[in-house]
Amino acid sequence: MSIRHGLLxxxxxxxxxGYQLRAAFEESTGSTWPLNIGQVYTTLSRLERDGLVRPLPENESGQRPYEITDAGRAELALWFATPISRADRPRDQLAIKLALALTTPGVDVRSVLQTQRGASMRALQELTRMKYASDGPEDLPWRLVLDAMVFQAEAEIRWLDHCETSLVRAGPDPS
Incomplete structure (x- = not known):
């Protein structure tokens, strides 16, 4: 998730x-991606530098609100109109871990797979529980985030099954 575009x-x-932005971001994502307040203000500074937001005068509480500029609206519209590319996503740590486990002497790859499968199953169960606990119309954004996380967990479990099948086919020493 682009914090830059999320704030816009x-x-x-x-x-x-800043604190309102942090709270709204966490509320929108169900605290799935908690933001450090320092990240918020650093990102706001960059957005201001780039002309995408502008600070307003401090309010009576000493807080400085920000507003989006026309350039910020154009940037946001472009972001929403542009699909996310697989190349834009972070590296898959699990795939890298398993590839290295296969080539590192003394690592029980099947144990690594089983440990991950157990963790993924527990995560899937927790996500499913959270999904059914949120049922109000105002929860739709959060439920959609949860759905994405459920589908990712299911896909991970399916991929782990595939990895295990591939290990069995490769024989006793796949490396």
Whole structure:
């Protein structure tokens, strides 16, 4: 998730200061991706530098709200209109871990797979529980995030099954 674009999307709703942005971001994502307040203010500084947001005068509480600029709206519209590329996503740590486990002497790859499968199953169960606990219309954004996480966990478990089958086919020493 692009914090930059996430903050722009939140500012499209209306003027907010840093702590409001952090709370709104976490509420929108169900605290799946908690933000450090330092990240928020660093990102706001960069957005301001790039002309995508502008600070407003401090309010009576000493907080400085920000608002999105026309350039920020154009940037946000472009982001929403542009599909996410697989190349834009972070490296898959699990795939890298398993590839290295296969080539590292003394590592029980089947144990690595089983440990990960157990963790993935527990995560899937927790995500499913959370999904059914949120049923109000206002929970739709959070439920969609949960759905994505459920589908990713299911895909990971399926991939782990595939890895285990591949190990069996490769024989006793796949490396």
């Amino acid at each position: 999307a939140l500012l499209e709703r209306g003027r907010m200061y």
